[in-house]
Amino acid sequence: MPATKKILVVVTNVDEYENAGMRTGLWLGELTHFWDVAERGGYSMDLASPSGGKVPIDPESLSHDVLAELGTGKRYADRAFMDLLEDTKKISQVNLEDYDAIYLTGGHGVMYDFPQSQDLEDLMARFYETGRVVSTVCHGATGLLNVTLSDGEPLVKGKRVTGFSWPEEELAQRADAVPYSLQEELKKLGADYSTAAKPFDTYVVEDQRLITGQNPGSARAVAEAVVNRLAAA
Template sequence: MTKRILHIVTNVDTYEGLNYPTGLWLGELTHAYDEFEKHHYLQEIVSPLGGNSPIEPKSLKRFVADQSVLKRKNDPNFMKLLENTKKPSEINWQDYDVIYYTGGHGVMWDFLDNPELQEITKNIYENGGIVSSVCHGYCGLLNVRLSNGEYLIKEKKLTGFAWCEEVLAGVAKKVPYNAEQLAKDHSAFYERKFIPFAPNVVKDGNLITGQNPFSARITAEAIIEHLQKL
């Protein structure tokens, strides 16, 4: 049967309390979307509130927006998908083999404590599906608890946007928390590349995570490789 991917994107367009724009880092969606499309997987896009998912302006800058990003940005049909995302309540978790949390700083506000997304994530994971994220997307995993009450990430290897990368990006004083530290506080085995912004994917069973915007494609490739073994 055709595999099905559930992409999760943000609804947040500004840093809370600041007139500073954010949103979905578009390449983290498009790079993965491209890879899944090559395998003819069915793909759906969900956001915490449904409706529009704003795009992080920095993700459209000249040296960041590659052919994948520009092609999707200029595709009206694809952009309609981002303007009309589904709510968590509008999908059935049983329909999906993979949940993939995209990033962009906006997710730090609306992914961390969303009970509907946490329930979907828990159910997919406990049903043998793949739970995955790239960059800040791992904020959606940090507080997910399994049926036994333990954190999903407890004693699991994972990665995500590193604190040193927040510092180098110049937003360490603007973000609401240190996601890397929170992962460690919840007993995850956090891993990152020594060189900031280098592509990195970490696999621990059905948990597959990418470190930064440059890791989306290899994260999708790791997901595909795992799916082909199931």
């Protein structure tokens, strides 16, 4: 498999919770922190989403304190970068051969459209079974929940993974708004799920070509792990 030096980044199209009035969408830092590291590593990236088109941004990820963290505000002020979120590629239009890796961002919106996208599930399985790197951060791991490999087994079965934990949902005051517990759903599939010692600490789990990060603050570390894995391939 020749290296393309390109990574596919997947984002949500959903902007609200189904059973609460709060708005949601992409957690912007989970995109920008990964992008910064991968770009410095020599990779270019394309954005795709289940439905294509415009990507909503979680308003809480645009607070002053969050934007100031790790340079997110610089990307937010970059017109060319933010315009990329106005017209994303549709998952069904993605050519697998164009990419070395796939990365699924989070934000609570993904809890609704990632597990319901057959196109995304099929693409994730093909990425993994063709020897490419599959990576997620935070709620992005919801995109692993319905991925079945050609042997009929869930991709995550027996794999070491992480993702946004239930204690973190409670601390974020979203336990009553989310449709399910990502932590419990991963465990039900037979994943070897683990977390950092403290909620919201940076935590990344690598199981060969499957790389997962626990929370928004782990996006940069996920990118570093992906770049290192690709360099070692």
